[in-house]
Amino acid sequence: MTDVSKRVDTVKLVIDGVEVTAEKGELVIRVAERMGIAIPRFCDHPLLAPAGACRQCLVEVEGQRKPVASCTQTVAEGMVVKTQLSSPVAAKAQAGVMELLLINHPLDCPTCDKGGECPLQNQAMSTGRADSRFVEEKREYQKPIHISSQVLLDRERCVLCQRCTRFSEEIAGDKFIDLMDRSSGEQINVYRDDFFGGDGTGDGEVGDGAGDVPFNSYFSGNTIQICPVGALTGEQYRFRARPFDLVSTPSACEHCASGCSQRTDHRRGKVLRRLAGDDPAVNEEWNCDKGRWGFRYATATDRIMTPLVRDAATGELREAAWSEALLIAAEGLKAARERGVGVLPGGRLTVEDAYAYAKFTRTVLGSNDIDFRARPVRATGSSTAITEEADFLAANVAGGTGVTYEDVENAPSVLIVGLEPEEEAPILFLRLRKGHRRGNLKITAVSSYLSRGLEKLGAALVAAVPGDEAHLLGTDPAVAAALSAPGSLLIVGERLATVPGGLSAAAALADRSGARLAWVPRRAGDRGAIDAGCLPNLLPGGRPVTDPAARAELSLAWKVEPGVLPGTAGRDVDRIIAAAADGTLGALLVGGVDPADLTDPRLAEEALDAVPFLVSLEMRQSAVTRRADVVLPIAPAVEKAGTYMDWESRLRSFGAVLKSTAMTDGRVLEAIAALLDVTLNTGDVMAIRRELGALPGSTAPNPAQPAAEAARPAQPAGDEAVLATWHQLIDLGSLLDGDQVLAGTARPPVARIGKDLAESLGVGDGDLVTVSTVRGTVTLPAAITDLPPRVVWLPTNSPGSTVRRSLGVTAGAVVKLSAGVPGPILAEGAVQ
């Protein structure tokens, strides 16, 4: 839009007798498309490099001896193109190609998942012959083979267009599938033993699988979506429905802060599949496998459908009517108001629901004790008086950073700290990779090792011992050099909060270098919760709670007495937990929070046990609902409308996919508030949107940036090491429950250690290593990796490695290492 004045070189050409102006270098097929001329095609995809693999798009170009593929032919001045509409030569060529493609295509349409939305079916109807002249036997392959636990490949159906391999190589960088063999045996396959002189027979048949490298890419689902035939299908959707009996609804992904737009298809009240939506500004046409396949949690058998209250006589939870449960919740919260009520809404809320929590806490509970962050917000063991992250979010993130995906793609250089893009923000990863592939984006990462994800970004590593990032941001010349070009970006992840002084150093570095700063959280609701006011130091709209003018603005908008909104910052998540555990707080109101995600799960569970009154707004049975006095069921994302805010601060609104009677958090809170004589007005998404839209912009001055001291990393001694850890994309997260086939594509959990530790422990790749703290142990096979000395890396929440629960620490902590399984005393506990 902005570059209307930018001069582009154009050429004039004629397509089907119509003169048309095109940009130099444009492909003929694109120009024809713009004119409304549909040329049949298989391999062509606007986001992939031209390949000319299928030859279905042949057109006649005057002066050329043979028909040419319009998907690889660029326009030229004076070119005269005739498509199948005006040229019998082109039409004949296309029909011929179609006949050849169908020679070996099986008659699978009735059982094929693609049937009904299949480009081959459609184009065979438009371009093919009505009858077959082929009487010979068709080529046969073993019917679908699993190339990962999730993706099935039916090689008979493949038309060798190479969309899947080009996507995997160009976009995702996961070259797990490729063309194999030659001639009529040419096929797509994963790398198998027999192709490399192993014990296979070389015929492409599936061996025993021992030497196979599965297609475990986080983006494998996209190949299923772009495959123009039914050669690639997904285990989860296989045979479940036909496109014509699905109802499609545009939706937004609830998993991470990337903000993918999606399409959710349902039938008879059940979601059957999700596809990547088309949003060029955000996810282009891609999504990740977690967003695509991770939707079964909403239909888990432990879903709570009716309110539960704790029976006074038996002490057990029993089902109750809404009116009874709401009344008990309201009375309990009212009684606890004096002593204080802590609110932990969690990071998975829509902006609307987060706003409801923020308003409820301020107007009904008269408190600022609210914190959406369900994760470590400071280094293990550091004082809870430090509010570095909250200050950083107030000063640098609330209201928006202005950095967008487009900026990332076009930046000259990006420095990444405290973030593993492929694991924590997959679509940001794809954008970074797009910039990298174009050759204009230099990526530097401050991390403990060069992960495969970072390698795929061509990133330069500034190796950091966990805990040392703040120091490096301040002093390392490579860091300064990475941000020297104008327009550079500094992208920090939420994990930087666990490095003392890390966020302060990042903010200072951005100021110093002129680079723009972006903050990337992990959950879909995190970013929105900040602006909705779910922090102890921020009111909705990024207003500091300590600013009297900001409070006055809000009191006016909310029509409450000026004194109602408290003027001092409340407790953050760690302090709420501590206060609940030591009996200070009278009640807790908890949304979608899993205590296992908090810094110290054991303390969190003690707090939930200790607090006199616990209200839980949950969808499924959890560690919180088991301890709650009142459980109020709320709707999963598919059953409600709402808005997520992605890391760019872009709003991702969506409507309800399924009709249901389940209520949003906002509606439940409104009902409780009504019993306490407060009109919350958060029962209806539209009403909240209107209210949010009518809120005046904050006039409060931007709060000061945090200036915490940069700490140096812990000094391990003897058999100790410093722990590095982050979440894998596909792990034990509660939104992935019930997706076994998806879990099969997760990265196998390993403990990464450097050569130094491997030598001193005497272990090699694959040998078991035990990481322990006083709390417990984690035992995983070792993977020897290029790590800084005395650093061990563990996945945060993967099978066999639940760092916070088992070890009670987070990144930067000192842990003990030993070879093999833990000794007999520890082992006893570990077996459980």
Added chain:
Amino acid sequence: MGTFTGSFKGFGVTFAHMFRKVITTDYPFSPPKPAPRYHGRHILNRHPDGLEKCIGCELCAWACPADAIYVEGGDNTDEQRFSPGERYAKIYQINYARCIFCGLCIEACPTRSLTMSNEYELARDSRQDLIFTKKELLAPLLPGMEQPPHPMRLGETDKDYYLGALTNPGTSVGAERAPWAASATHDASEPEEHAARPETAGTVRREGAA
């Protein structure tokens, strides 16, 4: 005068009918015989070994102008095989409150699984009972057939079932007539025999209700 001749004419019509063929049917004691290709209740046919012909492809549901058919596909496994090949109909329903007996579903079916019988006694006393499921629609097991799930008995792969299709009529031959109506249709190829009328789903209900 006019009145007299008028009523005489009227009685004349009545009188003349006494010599015409009686069209009153003695239903339900001797049900009328529909034409051999009468569009009656559907049948889901079986292969000669008892496996279901239906592959759950939903093409019948797609073709149906009345949206009367609901199909949900499922995976055949080696342990649980209902039809040859990979896919079978886990759920198959025809809603006779909607069906207009046009037969378009029969034309759409790629496996000749779906055909129509001559059974027309489809009245039920609740909407729920008008939704026929696999239980009601599947053709009865003939001698030599085995109740699925069971492995493929007629060949190694599903291709053997389809390539031998001409010699593999399944139950289509017998089942296209309602079970009780085998003798009641005008089908010269069938020897006439007046066996006792077997029960249909309809007669069972009616007698049960009485």
